[in-house]
């Protein structure tokens with residue numbers, strides 16, 4: 241599914257990976273580039289807020305927050321990567337864009353017996369390989385169409401979007417990044433799958449924790465009232481002043497890291513860690529979920545308590561090993577800055593604009609928090625909630 245590891249996430253460590261990583265961090269995911277998409281994020285978020293307001297006015301039906309947040313992140317990501325939205329059914333396949341991306345994410349995390357017993361791999365007993373081939377084909381057809389469209393296009397503003405930046409490097413002589421067509425497709429795939437599910441899922445779990453805990457929700461809303469006021473919406477420039485919201489987000493990453501085992505790593509030489517011998521080429525899983533729940537590091541690890549970060553300088557960026565939602569070191573998340581900005585912005589806006597109640601008289605304490613296992617831990621059941629608009633701003 242990853243173009244024979246020609247992508248960034250699964251490329252083995254070495255000069256090929258280093259060049260791609262440099263291209264992604266300096267040309268696609270730099271602070272400058274992320275800031276240039278600020279108005280796009282605002283437009284998409286305003287569309288969602290308007291949709292929820294209309295929904296509230298139309299009656300008392302709950303909003304499917306899981307679905308709406310995922311659609312928002314899909315739209316923001318597609319506009320940044322391709323320059324337009326691709327939510328429509330005719331793209332990818334008849335199940336629609338979101339469903340195919342989520343199936344791919346699930347397949348990445350599905351144990352495949354053939355990986356462990358190569359002699360039976362060709363039997364494909366659980367039909368995992370067959371499903372992977374079908375998904376790989378759907379993405380490939382989709383990317384071919386997009387690349388052709390962009391190569392033919394004469395639209396001026398195009399060079400801004402990720403696909404056009406990469407096409408500018410395809411076959412170019414005067415650049416250190418000479419990309420092949422397959423590499424462009426592999427990175428497009430990385431960018432959409434690595435951005436959409438982790439970001440949407442982090443927001444979904446944080447919203448669930450807040451709805452489950454009215455005391456913490458009220459405290460976040462009070463902070464928003466004093467920093468932003470009720471007469472306008474949150475702007476990205478407000479985010480640095482929202483200290484309590486920041487603690488809620490850190491606590492959410494500790495309590496529910498979206499990729500609890502990160503991405504599998506491989507040792508590149510024999511080494512010894514804490515007295516354990518790890519041979520070269522071992523597959524290594526880092527259990528960041530267990531680190532976040534370790535009672536020798538955290539008091540009351542099974543409680544969701546943002547206040548634990550008052551006066552603490554532990555940050556989730558990969559330098560403090562107590563909390564590692566983005567991994568650490570060379571292979572840490574390349575889109576951390578973008579992911580954090582979107583999580584902070586969307587969470588702040590949804591909580592600032594609306595009060596949220598559970599439907600059908602369900603009490604906050606009764607909210608079902610069952611997880612679905614995979615590379616990314618989704619909610620097993622969609623988060624449904626009733627909104628009440630709370631701003632004076634129309």
Ligand code: HEM
Pocket residue numbers: 248249250261269430431432434435436438439442498499502503504565566567568570571572573574575576578579580583
């Ligand atoms: C809240 C949102 C996000 C979370 C929690 C997250 C988490 C992660 C994690 C856990 C890894 C693996 C690290 C490891 O195994 O050591 C990773 C890798 C990666 N992420 Fe993210 N991510 C997020 C958003 C994004 C976004 C928005 C993008 C890009 C558009 C992105 C692009 C990548 C890439 C390219 C890698 C592979 C890096 C490499 O191997 O060199 N991520 N991310």
